[in-house]
Amino acid sequence: MTADRFVSSDHIRSLFSQAMSHMYRTEVPLYGTLVELVGEVNAAVLAAQPALAEQMQRSGERDRLDVERHGAIRVGTAQELATLGRLFAVMGMQPVGYYDLSVAGVPVHSTAFRPVEGEALNRNPFRVFTSLLRLELIEDEALRAQAAEILSRREIFTPGVLQLIAQCEREGGLSEDDAWRFVVEALETFRWHNEATVSLQTYHALHGAHRLVADVVSFRGPHINHLTPRTLDIDAAQAQMQVRGLAAKAVIEGPPRRECPILLRQTSFKALEEMVHFPSDDDNEAGTHTARFGEIEQRGLALTPKGRALYDTLLAQARDSGGAGSTGGDYVQRLQTAFEDFPDEHGVLRREGLGYYRYALTEAGKALPAGERDLPAEVLIERGLATADPIIYEDFLPVSAAGIFQSNLGGGEQRAYAARANRDAFEQALGAKVSDEFGIYAQLQDDSLASLRA
Numbered sequence: 001m002t003a004d005r006f007v008s009s010d011h012i013r014s015l016f017s018q019a020m021s022h023m024y025r026t027e028v029p030l031y032g033t034l035v036e037l038v039g040e041v042n043a044a045v046l047a048a049q050p051a052l053a054e055q056m057q058r059s060g061e062r063d064r065l066d067v068e069r070h071g072a073i074r075v076g077t078a079q080e081l082a083t084l085g086r087l088f089a090v091m092g093m094q095p096v097g098y099y100d101l102s103v104a105g106v107p108v109h110s111t112a113f114r115p116v117e118g119e120a121l122n123r124n125p126f127r128v129f130t131s132l133l134r135l136e137l138i139e140d141e142a143l144r145a146q147a148a149e150i151l152s153r154r155e156i157f158t159p160g161v162l163q164l165i166a167q168c169e170r171e172g173g174l175s176e177d178d179a180w181r182f183v184v185e186a187l188e189t190f191r192w193h194n195e196a197t198v199s200l201q202t203y204h205a206l207h208g209a210h211r212l213v214a215d216v217v218s219f220r221g222p223h224i225n226h227l228t229p230r231t232l233d234i235d236a237a238q239a240q241m242q243v244r245g246l247a248a249k250a251v252i253e254g255p256p257r258r259e260c261p262i263l264l265r266q267t268s269f270k271a272l273e274e275m276v277h278f279p280s281d282d283d284n285e286a287g288t289h290t291a292r293f294g295e296i297e298q299r300g301l302a303l304t305p306k307g308r309a310l311y312d313t314l315l316a317q318a319r320d321s322g323g324a325g326s327t328g329g330d331y332v333q334r335l336q337t338a339f340e341d342f343p344d345e346h347g348v349l350r351r352e353g354l355g356y357y358r359y360a361l362t363e364a365g366k367a368l369p370a371g372e373r374d375l376p377a378e379v380l381i382e383r384g385l386a387t388a389d390p391i392i393y394e395d396f397l398p399v400s401a402a403g404i405f406q407s408n409l410g411g412g413e414q415r416a417y418a419a420r421a422n423r424d425a426f427e428q429a430l431g432a433k434v435s436d437e438f439g440i441y442a443q444l445q446d447d448s449l450a451s452l453r454a
């Protein structure tokens, strides 16, 4: 078999993300409403801001916007996580970042599977926030053992997808036909099942340990729990959600509204309460489960470690100053005030080394003989010979993710785990290291700087 018989992993990821979007639209029709609403808001923003439209065209981001999604799933065992890692690798998605959510009272730790190269990101940046349940955080020993036993009996992958993953690893790729079969088979793992695998009584016991434990342990597979489109104006989209009767979260997670968007802002609507059948001795018992929700996000500039440290400090300031975390009534005001100390002009952000930028020569710059381009990038920009566009943040934020988890778990549930981050244990379960996000952004920036000289 020769390599040209294979389709690219980018192509498989695009097919999969489309298929997933189609499936979720059928499962959760409100997701379709969100996608429509975001599409309208984005069209209005691009029409009103030609400079932004032009910049997005230049960086290759314009085309990906309409298909851009992230999703999230939660798995129960090391084996499940490791196989997911192999499944995502078929689609060119690698584990980036480690997120410890136990500090926020959620008994999981997580990574994001996503493409890492510039071209692949522009083709389709589909990402999946993937959490592994930390069974060791269940206090009740008998319940912990029972949960582990239930998980050890399930198989969340179809035989077909396991065979295709192995084939792809062995041969170095998949043909178009096999790629389609792979997508159809892989989708099964992410499908919602309205039949639990445990009795209602067991469900309640698991739920008592933590809602999330029930969500992970009681079903045949790790149903996708949301799929998120990207908006260019989350405040407008949030207002539209309210107009259309979607009960959006009160507060947008992440940084405040700014001239130069940074990192990631997110909001969601509450999980649906869905009918579930629970097996019982006589027949089935009916109950409900809340797991699946809708979310939108706005993405902005990826920050350097220096920028990120400033972000973390200011966010903590805003959250602590009222003593009420992000729920106090004047939180939005506190957040705005705290972030007055974060520069809000791209020139300043760039020169102070707070964010990552993609440099490119303008037409005038390209006309210069190679030798004369050896000026510092800032001088090239000043003279109109080069541009610097923000590199978009492709990852997640632990404090925001905790807020999203919490609001969808019914809000009130607050508990603290004494556990500490355990990246080693996560990587051991995954069977691989997770990449460092900063290294990836720095590489994209360095490549663009090198291209100025080429």
Ligand code: OOG
Binding pocket: 071, 072, 073, 074, 129, 131, 225, 266, 396, 397, 400, 401, 402, 404, 405, 408
């Ligand atoms: C994941 C929540 C985190 C985000 O966008 O930060 C998340 C989950 O609920 O499984 O999706």
Ligand code: NI
Binding pocket: 070, 071, 072, 129, 226, 228, 295, 404
């Ligand atoms: Ni999300």
